[in-house]
Amino acid sequence: QDGSATAVPNQGVEYLVSTSVGGQSLNLDFDTGSADLWVFSSLLPSNEKTGHNIYTSSNSKTFNSLSGYSWSIQYADGSGSSGSVGTDTVTIGGTTVTGQAVELATQVSSTFVSGGADGLVGLAFSSINTVTPVQQQTFFDNAQSSLDSPLFAAYLPFNADGAYDFGYTDSSKYTGSITYTNVDSSNGFWEYPSTSYQVGGQTYDNSGYTGISDTGTTLVLMGDSAVSNYYAQVSGASYDSSQGGYTFDCSTSLPDLSIAIGGSGYATIPGSLMNFGSTGSGSTCFGSLQSVGSGTQNIYGDVFFNAYYGVFDASGPSFGYAVS
């Protein structure tokens, strides 16, 4: 049951995919950085439902409640949600899963209320699903047996409709060949070593660092030394605490950023994609590369996928990338 679903850019911060849950249409954010499928539900307080499509389990003929089950998730950006659990039939593009664990939000944090997503589809490894007392499987894990190949791919072009392909790779969405690297799923992410990077023809050491392919993150987030080395090559760039990141004049031309993906070589994000856009004040623009904070795990988000078709292959597992 291979299929493809359109991913529509929303405010430049996420891509939303129209998804059927128990016959009800919701615009969901596909997130390869987490493993919970959760939706805005009728159980939410009214003020938290404003502006969203709501899933009402009592209106679904195929919903079954999982009594005594719950979930609670905190994302690295500080946002979070929690609630109860049931199962229902979920259809994405041409791929249908019956008995999918659907996590009903009874509480969501403010960024979700003001955001465009009616929930998330977690596509990381099921080992980090938060449902208790029995951990649940992701949509992709449940769909795998019905797919020609146990893989899905993300095509997320800048400011244009993209797609998530399930069960096959679509050669009309990329040029050249797909380069694959082994994935270490022990932390539940699509993770691989990322031990160097290049800026303006200079190669820098990033020993001990890994990277994760994370469609649930907007930007590219790396350690402070990499961020500092990058913006040292951007004239007039500086860290602006009021904006919470590095900014520069919008007329500034930016260097490409090349990042090592496993031992497979470098992926190059063109300088044009390294300007995330206006801060809203004057001619100041915000950089697409920002700090991940502490730790040695870089996060390669949507800006990466604006340049590369990403293939998430459960056999291996491995991650593949090709210029899109």
Ligand SMILES: O=C(Cc1ccccc1)Nn1cnc2ccccc21
């Ligand atoms: O949380 C993050 C990115 C982040 C921000 C700040 C520091 C470190 C990492 N991404 N993310 C990945 N999946 C998400 C789902 C919801 C919200 C954010 C999500």
